[in-house]
Amino acid sequence: MDDPTPEPSSGPSRRRGAVLEEAILRAAVEELTESGYAGLSMDRVARRAGTNKNAIYRRWPSRAALGVAAYRRLAEVELRPPDTGELRGDVLALLRQINCDLSSSRSDILRGLLAGVGDDPELLTQLREQINQGGAGVWLTVLGRAVARGEVRPEALHPRVATVAVTLLRNEYVTQGITSVTDGVLVEIVDEVYLPLVRARGSTAG
Amino acid sequence: MDDPTPEPSSGPSRRRGAVLEEAILRAAVEELTESGYAGLSMDRVARRAGTNKNAIYRRWPSRAALGVAAYRRLAEVELRPPDTGELRGDVLALLRQINCDLSSSRSDILRGLLAGVGDDPELLTQLREQINQGGAGVWLTVLGRAVARGEVRPEALHPRVATVAVTLLRNEYVTQGITSVTDGVLVEIVDEVYLPLVRARGSTAG
DNA sequence: TTTCTTAAGGTACTCGAAGTACCCTAATAG
DNA sequence: CTATTAGGGTACTTCGAGTACCTTAAGAAA
Numbered sequence: 001m002d003d004p005t006p007e008p009s010s011g012p013s014r015r016r017g018a019v020l021e022e023a024i025l026r027a028a029v030e031e032l033t034e035s036g037y038a039g040l041s042m043d044r045v046a047r048r049a050g051t052n053k054n055a056i057y058r059r060w061p062s063r064a065a066l067g068v069a070a071y072r073r074l075a076e077v078e079l080r081p082p083d084t085g086e087l088r089g090d091v092l093a094l095l096r097q098i099n100c101d102l103s104s105s106r107s108d109i110l111r112g113l114l115a116g117v118g119d120d121p122e123l124l125t126q127l128r129e130q131i132n133q134g135g136a137g138v139w140l141t142v143l144g145r146a147v148a149r150g151e152v153r154p155e156a157l158h159p160r161v162a163t164v165a166v167t168l169l170r171n172e173y174v175t176q177g178i179t180s181v182t183d184g185v186l187v188e189i190v191d192e193v194y195l196p197l198v199r200a201r202g203s204t205a206g
Numbered sequence: 207m208d209d210p211t212p213e214p215s216s217g218p219s220r221r222r223g224a225v226l227e228e229a230i231l232r233a234a235v236e237e238l239t240e241s242g243y244a245g246l247s248m249d250r251v252a253r254r255a256g257t258n259k260n261a262i263y264r265r266w267p268s269r270a271a272l273g274v275a276a277y278r279r280l281a282e283v284e285l286r287p288p289d290t291g292e293l294r295g296d297v298l299a300l301l302r303q304i305n306c307d308l309s310s311s312r313s314d315i316l317r318g319l320l321a322g323v324g325d326d327p328e329l330l331t332q333l334r335e336q337i338n339q340g341g342a343g344v345w346l347t348v349l350g351r352a353v354a355r356g357e358v359r360p361e362a363l364h365p366r367v368a369t370v371a372v373t374l375l376r377n378e379y380v381t382q383g384i385t386s387v388t389d390g391v392l393v394e395i396v397d398e399v400y401l402p403l404v405r406a407r408g409s410t411a412g
Numbered sequence: 413t414t415t416c417t418t419a420a421g422g423t424a425c426t427c428g429a430a431g432t433a434c435c436c437t438a439a440t441a442g
Numbered sequence: 443c444t445a446t447t448a449g450g451g452t453a454c455t456t457c458g459a460g461t462a463c464c465t466t467a468a469g470a471a472a
Contacts, residue, residue: 013438013439014437014438014439014448014449014450015449016438016439016440016447016448016449017448020448020449036324037321038321038324041428041429041430042429042430042431043428043429043430044429051449051450052449052450052451052452053430053431053432054432054433054448054449054450054451055448055449055450057430057431057432058448058449062430062431063429063430063431108325111320111321112321113321114317114320114321115243115244115317115318115319115320115321115322116321118242118244119314124383128380128381128382128383131380131381132381158398160374160394160395160398160399161398161399161402164370164374164399167373167374167377168366168370168373170377170380171373171376171377174334174337174376174380175334175337175338176334177330177334188366189366192364192366192367193366193367193370193403196403196406197399197402197403197406199406200402200403200405200406200407201406201407219467219468220419220420220421220466220467220468221420222418222419222420222467222468222469223419226419226420247457247458247459248458248459248460249457249458249459257420257421258420258421258422258423259459259460259461260419260420260421260422260461260462261419261420261421263459263460263461264419264420268459268460269458269459269460
C-alpha cells in the first residue's frame, strides 16, 4: 500500500539513469491507462515509481511531455499488412486490428493529450505521428497487391485514397464515440465506401 | 483596463437574469477565442463580464459546461446547400465554406473542449453535435440533386457516403494541423476521392 | 410606500496540482 | 579515497476550480 516496488531489504539501493527512467515511464503508462491524462499527476507518477518529482522534471520538462512520452510507449503497435488474397479480406482485417487498438480507451487518452499539449509544436507533431498509425504505407501495400491482381484501378494507389477507410473509422471515434463502432460499421465502411471507391472505373469525365 | 463595461455613472445598477447571462456568455466567448479553452478561467470570465464567479456557477455547474455553452454560441453557423448546377461545384463550395469555418482557430478550441469535458456524457454529446456541422442533411440534399441530374449513382445517397468529403477534411485538421489545409487539398479530396466514389458504376462483384 | 424574496456583489476560503529550490546522501568515475 | 553526479526528501510558490457566507440591490406583492 505504501511501498510500490522498492528493493525491500537491500538497504538503501538507489536506482539511476536508464533504470529509473524506465520505472518512471512505466509508472506514467500505468497512471495514464488507469486515470487518463486528466488524472496523470506528477506526484502520483513519482510515488508510483518510488521516486519524486525532481527525477521526473530532470528528464521531461512538463506534464504534457511526460504524457506524450508515456503515450508513445503505450501505443507502440506494429501494423503488419495482412494478405488474405482478396482486398476485402485485407481491408477488413486491417480495420479490425486498428479498431481493436482504438477501442481500448486509448482514444480518450489521446483526446486528453491533444488538448493538454496545447501549443507546443514539438509535442503536437509527435502525437500526430502516433495518430497516423504508420501512415499510408500499410494501405498502399495492401492496395498495391490488389492492383496487381486487377481488383483495383491503378489510380487508386494514392495516399489519400488508400487511407480513406481508416480515416472514416477514426472519424467514428471523434463524432460518435466508442460505443457505436461495431463490426457492422467496419463492414459498411468497406462495402459502401472503400471498395466502390478503389474499384470505380470509367466516368472520369468532368 | 480595470472597468470592462459596467454602467459608469448610473450608480449601483445591477444586471440580473437573462441580461447578466448574456454578458457572461459573451465574455466567455471572447476569452475562448482569445485564449482557447486552456485559458478560460472562471475568474477572468467573471471579471470580463463585470461580475463574479458566483453568478457563473449559479448558471453553469462547471468550467467545462460554460466552455461548451460558449463554444456553441461561437460555432453557430448555418450551412446552406449551394446549387451551382453541377456536383463538383456544389461540393467544393461546401468544403470551402466549412474549411473557412474550421480554420479560425476554432479547431484548437474544440480540441481543448473535447478533452476538458472529460467523461461528462451530456457535454460530450453536445460537442459531438457541433462537430457534425448539421449532419448529413446538407450533403444528401446536394447529392440528391446530382442523382436527379444523372451525375451520381442512386446508391450513393447514403449518409456515410455522402459525408465522406467533409470527413476527410476534418481528418486533415486532426492529423496535419491547420497549416496544410490549402484549397489544393480540398480539390484533391473532391477529384481523387469524392467524385470517383459517388460516380462509381458497376463492379459490385465480390 | 413598505416589505419580502430573490439574486447579484464581494471576499475569503479550501483543495489539488504544476513547477521550483535546496539540502542531504548514495552511486559511480577517476 | 575522493570528487562529481544524480536521486531522495521536503517544503515552498503559484494558480485556478469550486464553495461558503454575508451584504446589498432589484423587483414583486401587499
